[in-house]
Structures are given as structure tokens and as C-alpha cells.
Amino acid sequence: MITARLLQGGGALRWTLLVVGLVVALALPWFVYPPIATDMIAWALFAVALDLLLGYTGLLSFGHAAFWGSSAYATGLVAIHTGMPFYVAVLAGALVAAALAVPIAYLSVRRTGIYFAMVTLAFAQLIYFVANQWRSVTGGENGLQGIPRNLFGLDLSDGFYFYYAALPVILLGLFAAWRIVHSPFGRVIIAIRENPARARALGYSVDRYKILVFVLSAFLAGVAGGVYAIGHGFASLQEVYWTTSGKVVVMTVLGGMGTLWGAVVGAGIIVQLEDYLATAGIDANGIVTGAIFAITVLLFRKGIWGTVAQLLGRRRRDDRDAEPGPVRPATTTEEHADAR
Amino acid sequence: MDALLQQIFTGLVSGSFYALLALGLSVIFGMLGVVNFAHGAFYMLGAFGAVTVLDTIGVSFWLALVVVPLVLAVLGMVLERTLVRRLTSLDPLYNFLLTFGLALILQDLVRLKYGVSSQPYSRPDLLQGSFNLGLFTYPRYQVFVLVFSIVVSVAVWLVLSHTRIGMIVRASTERPELTSALGVNVGRWVTPVFGFGVALAGLAGVLAAPMRAVNSEMGGDLIIVIFAVVVIGGLGSVFGSVAAGYLIGMLTAVGNFYVPALSQSLVFILMALVLLLRPAGLFGREESMS
Numbered sequence: 001m002i003t004a005r006l007l008q009g010g011g012a013l014r015w016t017l018l019v020v021g022l023v024v025a026l027a028l029p030w031f032v033y034p035p036i037a038t039d040m041i042a043w044a045l046f047a048v049a050l051d052l053l054l055g056y057t058g059l060l061s062f063g064h065a066a067f068w069g070s071s072a073y074a075t076g077l078v079a080i081h082t083g084m085p086f087y088v089a090v091l092a093g094a095l096v097a098a099a100l101a102v103p104i105a106y107l108s109v110r111r112t113g114i115y116f117a118m119v120t121l122a123f124a125q126l127i128y129f130v131a132n133q134w135r136s137v138t139g140g141e142n143g144l145q146g147i148p149r150n151l152f153g154l155d156l157s158d159g160f161y162f163y164y165a166a167l168p169v170i171l172l173g174l175f176a177a178w179r180i181v182h183s184p185f186g187r188v189i190i191a192i193r194e195n196p197a198r199a200r201a202l203g204y205s206v207d208r209y210k211i212l213v214f215v216l217s218a219f220l221a222g223v224a225g226g227v228y229a230i231g232h233g234f235a236s237l238q239e240v241y242w243t244t245s246g247k248v249v250v251m252t253v254l255g256g257m258g259t260l261w262g263a264v265v266g267a268g269i270i271v272q273l274e275d276y277l278a279t280a281g282i283d284a285n286g287i288v289t290g291a292i293f294a295i296t297v298l299l300f301r302k303g304i305w306g307t308v309a310q311l312l313g314r315r316r317r318d319d320r321d322a323e324p325g326p327v328r329p330a331t332t333t334e335e336h337a338d339a340r
Numbered sequence: 341m342d343a344l345l346q347q348i349f350t351g352l353v354s355g356s357f358y359a360l361l362a363l364g365l366s367v368i369f370g371m372l373g374v375v376n377f378a379h380g381a382f383y384m385l386g387a388f389g390a391v392t393v394l395d396t397i398g399v400s401f402w403l404a405l406v407v408v409p410l411v412l413a414v415l416g417m418v419l420e421r422t423l424v425r426r427l428t429s430l431d432p433l434y435n436f437l438l439t440f441g442l443a444l445i446l447q448d449l450v451r452l453k454y455g456v457s458s459q460p461y462s463r464p465d466l467l468q469g470s471f472n473l474g475l476f477t478y479p480r481y482q483v484f485v486l487v488f489s490i491v492v493s494v495a496v497w498l499v500l501s502h503t504r505i506g507m508i509v510r511a512s513t514e515r516p517e518l519t520s521a522l523g524v525n526v527g528r529w530v531t532p533v534f535g536f537g538v539a540l541a542g543l544a545g546v547l548a549a550p551m552r553a554v555n556s557e558m559g560g561d562l563i564i565v566i567f568a569v570v571v572i573g574g575l576g577s578v579f580g581s582v583a584a585g586y587l588i589g590m591l592t593a594v595g596n597f598y599v600p601a602l603s604q605s606l607v608f609i610l611m612a613l614v615l616l617l618r619p620a621g622l623f624g625r626e627e628s629m630s
Contacts, residue, residue, distance in 0.1 A: 060433050107612055110619040111571070114375050114432045118567040119615065125564045126608035133601060242564060246440060253437060286448030293441025297434050298426060 017261065025167060032272070034159035035231065040271045041163075041170040042228040047251040047263035048177045049220035054249070055258030056181055057213050058193030060117040062245050063124030064221050066104065067097035069240030070127060071222030072229035073138055076147040079230060085151050090169060090226035097222025098215050100127070105214035109207045112196070121242060128240045143236035147229055159231075166227050173223045177260060180216060189213050221248075250289055254296050256303025265305055346476045347597045348590055353482045355589020356489035357544050361566045362573065362581035363493060364540030369575050370513035371533040373432050374424060377439040380563030381446040382412055382538050386545020387554045388450055391459045401464040401550065408546050409539035416538025417531050424534065443563070451556035458553040467550075485547050492543070493582045500578060509533060513576075568611040573623050580623025587622075 028037040046068055053059045075093030079086055108119045131138045138144055149156040149165075156162040180186055191199045192206050200206050229235040238244060247270065255266025270292075274285060300307050361383060368376050389408035393399035399407060419442065427434040467481040500506035511519040512526040520526045545559075552558060573584025588607055596603040614622060 060436070107615045110615050114436055115571060115575070117433065117436055118375065118571055119611070121564055122568040122571065122608050122611055125561070125568075126605050126612075129604045129608075133605075242560070246444070249437070249440075284448055284452065286444040286451070290441040290444030290448065293444070294423070294438055297438045297441070298423065301430075301434065 021261075021264075025171070029160050029163045033275070034163050036271060036275050038159065038163050038166055038231040039228065040268050041167060042224045042231065043248070043251060043267035043271050044264040045170050045173045045177075045224035045227075046221050046248050047255065047267040048174055048260055049217045049224065050248050051252050051257060051260055051263040052177055052180060052189075052213055052217045052220070054252055055256075055260075055263075056186065056193060057189045057210060059112075059210065059214070060114075060249070061108075061120045061214070061217070062117045062242075062249065063104075063120035063122070063127075064218070064248055065240050065242065065244035066120075066124035066127040067101055067218035067221040068225035068228070068244060068248070069131065069235070070100050071097040071225035072235035072239045073131065073144055074222075075226035076144045076229045076235045077137070079147050079150060080144075083148070083150055086149055086165075086230045087151070087169060089150075090223055090230065093226035093229070094219050094222030097225065098219040101215045101218030102211070105211040105218075109210040109214070121245065124240065124245055125242060128237065128242070131240050132237055138235075138237075141237060143234050144229075145234045147233050147235065149230055149233070162231060166231065169223060169227055173220050174260075174264075176216075177220060180213075181260060185209075185212075247289065250293050250296075252303075254292055254303055256306035256309070259303070259305040259309065262303050262305030266303065269304075342475045344594070344597055346478070347593045349473075349476075349478060349486075350482075351590040351593025351596075352586055353486050353589070354593065355586035356485050357548060357562075357585075358566060358569050358589050359493055359582045359585030360489050360540055360544040360547075361562070362569050362585045363496060363578065364537035364544075365566060365570055366573075366575050366578055366581040367496075367509075367540070368534055368537035369570075370578070371509060372420075372424070372428055372435075372530055374428060374435040374439070374534075375432060375567075375575075376537065377436055377563065378419075378443040378446065379439075379537075379541050379566065380559030380561075381443040382416065382541035382559070383545040383548070383562065384450065384556060384559035385412060385415075385446065386542035387461075387549040387552070387558060388454070388459070388545075389542065390546045390549040391461050391554055394461070401546075404549075405543065405546050409542040412542035413535035413539035417535035420531050420534040425530075428530075443560075447556050447560060454556065456555060456557075458555045461549040461554055463550040481550055485551070488547065489544075492540075496540075497578065497582070505529075565607055568607045570621075571611050572607075572614045572621060574621030577621075577623045580621060584622060 025041065028040065032040065046064070050061065050064050053061050071090075071093035073093075074096035075086075075089045078084065078092045079089040082089070104120070104123045108116055108123065111119055132140060134140075149162060151165055154161075154165070156165055188199065188204055188209055191202075192204070192209055196206050199209075225239065229239070251266035251270050252263045253266070254269065255264065256262025270289075273288065277283075277285060277288060296303065302310060361379060365376060365379050368374055368379075386408055389411065390401065390404040393404050393407065394401075423438060423442075424435055427438055463481045467484050470477045470479045471483050473483075500510060508519070508524055508526075509529060511522075511524065512529060516526050548554075548558070569584050569588050570581050572588060573580035573582075575581065588610065591610060592603070592606050595606040602609070
């Protein structure tokens with residue numbers, strides 16, 4: 001909301017942000033080890049996809065690894081068996097993720113609030129067990145190995161060049177998320193977040209909107225997961241495990257829910273931090289991630305971007321915002337009635 | 341047929357753990373409106389607690405069954421007072437995320453201290469060997485777990501339904517504002533109830549120590565199964581979550597008997613069916629539906 005207003009209010013700021021963002025994206029592999037840079041942009045799109053649900057629709061999906069991971073497998077399988085350009089493989093993977101999201105969304109939107117989080121988490125675990133058991137296709141615990149980076153015969157074995165091959169796909173995904181949020185459809189999902197009962201009274205089929213945004217989000221998560229799989233050359237069970245779902249949630253929450261930019265920042269920070277811990281030989285990812293969760297949720301619920309935007313916004317005009325994301329105090333809204 | 345009966349019995353034993361964990365989860369949820377993601381971590385701590393007190397000061401299984409849950413109850417109450425309490429007036433999602441973070445921290449701390457391999461813990465002498473249950477023989481310890489969990493569940497239910505404390509807790513769960521308007525200090529009960537729920541998880545953990553692999557990851561996957569169980573049973577209902585616990589344990593075992601490939605997935609498939617046919621849960625009330 002805050003970003004939306006800033007973007008609408010200040011044309012100059014909006015363009016400045018966009019240009020800065022693009023410059024950073026283009027310059028990234030000069031400053032960061034290229035494979036890590038690719039991880040960053042893949043996770044950034046994943047976190048933005050989650051933000052569509054968490055920040056803009058007020059639905060916490062705790063099972064998004066299902067879509068990231070199923071696309072990683074599907075992308076890998078298409079790349080291995082058809083030898084098509086990896087763009088096609090990623091598109092195929094994302095479509096698989098979206099198709100998988102249809103039944104999961106249909107069932108999950110039957111519950112709201114905290115139940116939605118538990119149900120999506122449970123469905124993702126189902127996908128995990130299927131991936132674990134379906135060894136002939138996924139490779140089970142060995143994972144799916146030897147995923148090639150095909151692109152019209154270009155040599156992408158250097159991570160530096162692969163980054164620039166992958167970047168357009170990610171930017172397209174980010175642009176799609178931005179378009180979704182700033183479309184009439186985006187206004188409806190925000191209305192659903194703020195007051196589902198009123199949205200329904202206005203004639204919007206709340207469940208259908210939720211399903212649609214869930215599937216769109218799964219598609220974008222699939223694009224990100226596909227790029228990630230091509231970048232790493234393999235897809236493992238880790239991609240569909242619940243820790244991956246938790247990781248993308250921490251990125252979005254740390255960056256700031258309901259801001260899009262925040263999810264990108266959060267992804268960058270977490271990937272960089274994990275890389276730092278790994279190179280420093282500190283084996284305590286759980287403690288670090290857990291602590292970030294606890295501190296963010298206890299101390300700055302708007303996340304990094306939300307907090308910065310609020311400080312800027314306060315200078316610009318009276319602060320009359322609702323907090324971003326599902327930050328309303330728990331009154332007798334529909335969600336809460338169900339959560340009880 | 342005997343093999344199937346034995347399988348059902350095994351299912352009920354797994355169901356004992358589901359029931360105890362779901363019970364603690366739903367008591368906490370009822371009183372605080374918090375879904376405690378760290379519940380699986382407290383279960384894991386319960387098992388490690390039993391191992392640790394035996395190894396360090398030689399405390400027996402029977403004593404651990406009392407001491408470990410009490411210690412965990414204190415830990416739970418401290419966490420409620422210092423952290424969880426700050427977020428209970430906000431959207432329940434925040435406490436879900438907070439307790440998820442706590443679960444990651446606890447799990448990682450235990451992994452760093454004990455490594456990833458499982459800790460050995462032998463059955464108490466009294467429960468070695470097996471019972472002859474007529475159609476089949478069954479390990480004594482497993483029979484004990486089943487009976488003990490039923491006794492605990494019934495005791496909790498009796499306390500909730502027949503005592504003054506239970507009445508206050510139920511009233512605070514259903515209509516917190518009205519209950520405080522009638523002069524009951526609802527806030528006073530929040531911390532003890534949270535501690536009690538955590539103690540139940542710890543109790544399940546101690547029970548698990550002699551028969552399950554005791555390692556830092558034992559609670560992580562289990563808590564997700566418990567979430568599915570409470571979605572099936574209806575989280576608001578104490579009876580529903582316990583009944584769903586045993587029911588799911590049994591159905592999973594039967595499913596496993598006929599279609600072994602489904603063993604781990606079945607609970608989630610059952611959840612999907614319940615969402616399709618009865619979204620409020622088997623024992624959930626209509627008013628909890630949107």
C-alpha cells in the first residue's frame with residue numbers, strides 16, 4: 001500500500017526506484033559471485049510471488065515450496081529429455097506448478113486465516129512425499145541431476161553469462177507481478193485482504209479471486225524455481241521441503257509484506273547471509289533464520305522496505321496508512337472468526 | 341485378519357502421539373488463539389529431556405515422565421510471558437511465524453549439541469517384553485503408551501468439563517470478552533494454559549523416547565502431520581482433535597496395510613477429502629466456517 005501510494009504519488013521517485021533497481025540487477029554479477037547473483041534473482045521472484053498472496057491478498061501460504069520445487073523438477077525433466085532452450089523448459093515447469101496449484105488452491109481457500117497456512121503447509125508436505133517416493137522420475141534422495149543449460153547452442157557454462165540469460169525471465173516475472181498488483185484485479189485482491197465480507201457484498205466472488213491469485217503466484221514461483229534448477233543443474237528434495245517454504249516467507253516478511261520491492265530486498269539479504277555463513281563455516285542456518293523471523297515479527301512487522309517507506313511517507317504527508325499486509329489488529333473480522 | 345488387527349493396533353499407538361500433540365495444540369489455540377508451530381520442537385525437547393536426565397543424573401523413565409513435562413511447562417510459560425504475549429492481540433499469523441522461528445532455533449540448538457544421529461534410550465524394565473493380546477502378541481511398551489495416552493486425554497477432558505478451572509478455560513475460549521465482563525480474570529489463565537499445552541507436547545516426547553528415533557528432526561515433520569490432524573478434527577474442539585488423532589493413526593495404518601506406497605501421504609489425502617466434504621472439520625462447528 002505504502003509503495004503503491006508512493007509510486008502513484010511521486011512519479012519521480014517511482015522512476016528513480018525502477019532505474020536504480022535495473023542498474024543493480026544489471027551490475028549484480030560484477031559485485032557478487034555470479035551463481036549467488038542468480039540465486040538472488042530467482043529467490044527474489046519467488047518471494048515476490050509469495051508477496052502477491054501474503055502481502056496483497058492477506059493469505060499466508062506456508063507451502064509455496066510445492067510450486068517452486070515441482071517446477072524445478074518439471075523444468076529439469078523437460079530440459080534433460082527434450083533439449084529445448086531453457087526458456088521453454090522454465091515455461092513448462094511454471095505451467096506444471098500452476099496446474100498443481102489449481103486443486104490445492106481450490107481446497108485451501110475453503111479455510112481462511114491461520115488454517116490456510118496449515119492446509120497449504122500440509123499439501124506441500126504431500127508433494128514432498130510424492131517427490132520422495134516417485135524415484136523413477138525425481139531421482140528420490142539423489143535428486144534430479146545433470147540438468148543442461150540449453151540456449152540456441154550458446155555456451156552458458158560460465159555462471160556470469162548464465163546470469164544475463166536468466167535475468168530477462170526473472171524481470172518478466174517481476175513485471176508480471178507488478179502489473180497484477182496495479183491492475184483492477186489487484187485492487188480487488190487488496191479489497192479482499194482488507195475486508196472479505198465487504199468484497200463479497202460488492203459482488204466479487206472472493207474464493208474465485210483467491211484461487212486465481214494463488215495460481216498466478218504459483219506460476220511465478222514456478223518460473224523462479226525453474227530458473228533456480230537450471231542455474232544449479234539439479235533439483236533436489238530440498239526444493240519441495242517445508243524449510244524452503246519457510247525460507248521464502250522469511251524473505252518476504254523481512255523485506256516487508258505488501259511492497260513487492262521488500263520481497264526483492266529480503267531475498268537478496270537472506271541469500272547473501274546464507275552464502276556468508278556457508279563460506280565462514282558457520283553451520284547454524286536454523287538459528288539465524290529463526291532469529292530473523294522472531295526479531296522481524298516482534299520488532300518491525302512492516303519489514304525493511306515498509307519501515308523505510310513509512311519514514312519517507314511521514315516526511316511527504318500525514319501518515320494515514322493502514323499497515324501493510326495482514327497487520328490489522330484481531331477484531332471480529334471474518335478471518336478471525338474462522339481462526340477461532 | 342490377525343495381521344490387520346495388529347496393524348490397527350499399531351495405528352492406535354501412533355494415534356496416541358497424534359492425540360496428545362493435537363490436544364496440547366488445541367488447548368493452546370483455544371485459550372490464546374495461537375497456533376504453536378514450536379509444538380513439534382517441544383515434543384523433540386521432551387524426548388531429549390528424557391535422554392539427558394537419564395544420562396547425566398540417572399533419572400528413570402518414570403520420573404522423567406513427570407519432571408521433563410514440568411520443566412518444559414516452565415520454559416513454555418517463560419516464552420509466553422516474554423515473546424508470545426506481545427503478539428496475541430495481533431493477527432494470529434504473527435505468532436505462527438514467531439513460533440516457527442522458535443522451532444527452527446530450538447531444533448538447530450539441539451542439532452549442534454547432539455549431532456544428527458539418534459540417541460539411544462531403552463525401555464523401562466517393567467515394560468520389556470510383550471503381552472499376549474489373544475489374537476496376537478504385542479510389545480508391552482506400546483500397549484502402555486496407548487493406555488497412558490487415553491488416560492491422559494480422558495483426564496484432561498474431565499478437568500475441562502467438570503471442574504471450575506475447566507469451566508473458566510472453556511468460557512474464556514468461547515467468549516473471552518463476556519467472560520472477563522463476568523468478573524473472571526481471563527489473562528491470569530493464559531500463561532498456565534500455554535505451559536500446560538507445552539507440557540503435553542513434552543509428555544508425548546518422553547513417551548516417544550523409548551520407541552522412536554530421538555534426533556533433532558523428530559518434531560519437524562510430525563508437526564505438519566499434526567496440523568493436518570487438527571484441520572481434520574477441527575482445532576477449536578478438544579474432543580475433536582483427540583478423536584481425530586486416534587482415528588487418523590488407525591486409518592493411516594489400515595491404508596498402509598493395503599497400499600504401503602501411500603503410508604506417509606495418506607493423512608494429507610484424508611485432509612483434502614475433509615476439506616472437500618466438510619470444510620469445518622469432522623468435529624468443527626458450523627460457526628467456524630466462513
